[in-house]
Amino acid sequence: xxxxxxxxxxxxxxxxxxxxxxxxxxxxxxxxxxxxxxxxxxxxxxxxxxxxxxxxxxxxxxxxxxxxxxxxxxxxxxxxxxxxxxxxxxxxxxxxxxxxxxxxxxxxxxxxxxxxxxxxxxxxxxxxxxxxxxxxxxxxxxxxxxxxxxxxxxxxxxxxxxxxxxxxxxxxxxxxxxxxxxxxxxxxxxxxxxxxxxxxxxxxxxxxxxxxxxxxxxx
Ligand SMILES: *Cc1c(COP(=O)(O)O)cnc(C)c1O
Numbered sequence: 576x577x578x579x580x581x582x583x584x585x586x587x588x589x590x591x592x593x594x595x596x597x598x599x600x601x602x603x604x605x606x607x608x609x610x611x612x613x614x615x616x617x618x619x620x621x622x623x624x625x626x627x628x629x630x631x632x633x634x635x636x637x638x639x640x641x642x643x644x645x646x647x648x649x650x651x652x653x654x655x656x657x658x659x660x661x662x663x664x665x666x667x668x669x670x671x672x673x674x675x676x677x678x679x680x681x682x683x684x685x686x687x688x689x690x691x692x693x694x695x696x697x698x699x700x701x702x703x704x705x706x707x708x709x710x711x712x713x714x715x716x717x718x719x720x721x722x723x724x725x726x727x728x729x730x731x732x733x734x735x736x737x738x739x740x741x742x743x744x745x746x747x748x749x750x751x752x753x754x755x756x757x758x759x760x761x762x763x764x765x766x767x768x769x770x771x772x773x774x775x776x777x778x779x780x781x782x783x784x785x786x787x788x789x790x791x792x793x794x
Pocket of ligand 1: 609654655656657658682725729756758759782783784785791
C-alpha cells in the first residue's frame, strides 16, 4: 500500500492549484500572477527571529487600519489573503455539511480551499453583464454559509454593484457571511465597501499586500 492512500479522500482527489508560476512561461513580467514587476528596497531587522511572533502584530494592525480607514479592532492579519479565505471556511463551515457560494468566472482559491476542507461549492455564474446574479444568490442563502464576491473581480475586472451588495447583506443578516475580496481595490480605492463594515456584522472584506504593495514574497 502506498502511503498516498492514507491521505483524506478529498486530498487525493484534488487538482493541484495552478499558480501562474506553475503554468510557466518566459520573461520576468508575470501579468497572469498579477505580481508587481519589480521589488522595492526592504530591510529586515532580524534580532527577534528566534522568537515566536505576536499572534496579531499591533504595528501592522494599527498601520493597516489607518490606511484602510477602519478601526484596529476590525483588522485581522493573515499570511496572505489566501490564508484568510481558508480561515473563513474553516471557521464557519462544517466539513461534509456546509457549502460556500461562488460566482464564476472568479478567483480559483475559494473553491480550492472549500474542496480541501471537504466543504461543498454552489456555483452561481455571473450574469451576462458580469454582475453577481443577486436574486439567484438570495434564493440560495439558506443553503450556504459563505458567499464569496470579488471586487474588482479576478479575472473580469468588474466591480460588484453596491446596491445589490447592500440588499444581499440585508437578506443574509444572521444567515450567511458575505466576503468581498478587494485584492485589487488599489486600482479604484473609491469603490471599496469597507464603510459598510460598520453597518453589517456579516460582511468581511479581504485585502492583500501581495499586489499593489509588491510584497507577495513576504508571506
Ligand atoms: C492574488 C489574489 C489573492 C491572494 O492574495 P495573497 O495575499 O497573495 O494570498 C486573493 N484574491 C485575489 C482576487 C487575488 O487575485
